[in-house]
Amino acid sequence: MARSLALREFQENLARRLANASAQDTLRSRLAFESGNRLWLVRLPDAGEVMPMPWLCKVPLTHRWYNGLVNVRGSLHGVVDLADFCGYGVTPRTSESAYLLCGQRHGINVGLLVRKVVGLRNAQEFSPMAGVAVDKPWIS
Numbered sequence: 001m002a003r004s005l006a007l008r009e010f011q012e013n014l015a016r017r018l019a020n021a022s023a024q025d026t027l028r029s030r031l032a033f034e035s036g037n038r039l040w041l042v043r044l045p046d047a048g049e050v051m052p053m054p055w056l057c058k059v060p061l062t063h064r065w066y067n068g069l070v071n072v073r074g075s076l077h078g079v080v081d082l083a084d085f086c087g088y089g090v091t092p093r094t095s096e097s098a099y100l101l102c103g104q105r106h107g108i109n110v111g112l113l114v115r116k117v118v119g120l121r122n123a124q125e126f127s128p129m130a131g132v133a134v135d136k137p138w139i140s
Contacts, residue, residue: 032120039118040114045105051101
């Protein structure tokens with residue numbers, strides 16, 4: 001019970017911070033999360049909504065990384081295990097696991113299963129790492 005309250009408070013605080021961010025801050029801010037023992041940053045307009053992992057319905061004959069479907073306010077959304085999709089292994093379900101509803105901006109009902117949401121970070125705090133090979137064209 002205490003963990004669900006802490007997660008709910010974290011989500012409410014994150015929602016308030018997202019709503020209060022100015023347009024300029026939105027361009028620089030990123031949502032940080034952990035998946036596959038890697039830290040990821042996603043632009044706020046692409047981040048969508050963060051929620052605890054809901055009950056899901058398995059879909060037969062799909063890839064292992066496609067975990068199934070969830071009902072989000074009456075709409076069906078796919079659940080993709082980002083770590084498994086990238087080849088980093090299956091994301092364990094813990095009290096910190098979250099569902100990042102990120103496809104709405106692009107007109108698709110899909111979200112990512114992530115190990116943990118870290119919070120908001122400013123992109124100017126980071127610099128690209130030299131000599132790091134990016135093996136997926138959609139990662140920048």
